[in-house]
Amino acid sequence: DSGVTQTPKHLITATGQRVTLRCSPRSGDLSVYWYQQSLDQGLQFLIQYYNGEERAKGNILERFSAQQFPDLHSELNLSSLELGDSALYFCASSVLGGGDTQYFGPGTRLTVL
Amino acid sequence: QKEVEQDPGPLSVPEGAIVSLNCTYSNSAFQYFMWYRQYSRKGPELLMYTYSSGNKEDGRFTAQVDKSSKYISLFIRDSQPSDSATYLCAPGVDSGYSTLTFGKGTMLLVSP
Numbered sequence: 001d002s003g004v005t006q007t008p009k010h011l012i013t014a015t016g017q018r019v020t021l022r023c024s025p026r027s028g029d030l031s032v033y034w035y036q037q038s039l040d041q042g043l044q045f046l047i048q049y050y051n052g053e054e055r056a057k058g059n060i061l062e063r064f065s066a067q068q069f070p071d072l073h074s075e076l077n078l079s080s081l082e083l084g085d086s087a088l089y090f091c092a093s094s095v096l097g098g099g100d101t102q103y104f105g106p107g108t109r110l111t112v113l
Numbered sequence: 114q115k116e117v118e119q120d121p122g123p124l125s126v127p128e129g130a131i132v133s134l135n136c137t138y139s140n141s142a143f144q145y146f147m148w149y150r151q152y153s154r155k156g157p158e159l160l161m162y163t164y165s166s167g168n169k170e171d172g173r174f175t176a177q178v179d180k181s182s183k184y185i186s187l188f189i190r191d192s193q194p195s196d197s198a199t200y201l202c203a204p205g206v207d208s209g210y211s212t213l214t215f216g217k218g219t220m221l222l223v224s225p
Binding site for chain 2: 002004033035041042043044045048056058088090101102103104105106107109
């Protein structure tokens with residue numbers, strides 16, 4: 001158990017809908033990262049937050065957004081969902097965010113029908 | 114050329130074999146190198162973290178980094194069926210924030 005929690009574990013929804021994925025980092029970690037993993041693309045970095053502020057952005061679509069709250073939990077919002085958004089979404093956390101170890105949560109499996 | 118490349122496998126070996134997993138990268142700015150292990154559809158877990166060229170050993174695992182040739186290896190001695198998983202190499206740049214670039218991973222199957 002990495003100490004990173006993610007909810008829900010599974011999510012099934014329809015095209016065009018909007019969903020919110022939630023992540024609680026390990027106690028003491030200030031940085032949160034979001035990744036998408038699909039079968040053909042591997043782990044793709046989406047976005048990083050550090051202590052409430054956006055720190056780095058990767059291949060995140062405009063339909064996706066994220067935020068980190070004062071209690072350091074983070075939410076990833078996915079809107080206007082398409083079939084191709086079906087994937088595993090992982091959250092990771094680290095103490096600072098500058099080259100330190102990232103600890104991954106168990107992931108949320110999103111299925112868009 | 115992709116930034117990080119790994120042979121997807123699967124690599125099938127018998128129990129007890131020495132396994133060599135390899136990764137190449139193209140970005141010379143990468144400064145540190147991680148190996149993660151991922152069991153099927155689970156969250157990746159960190160195996161090894163190295164910050165320089167050379168070897169680092171931890172139990173049955175040895176990570177080897179050759180920055181001059183941009184080549185990373187993970188060796189597993191006395192492989193066990195429980196080692197069956199996908200191994201992801203993930204080099205990163207330490208520039209005040211940390212983003213890892215993951216390879217697609219190599220699937221390893223260790224048969225009893």
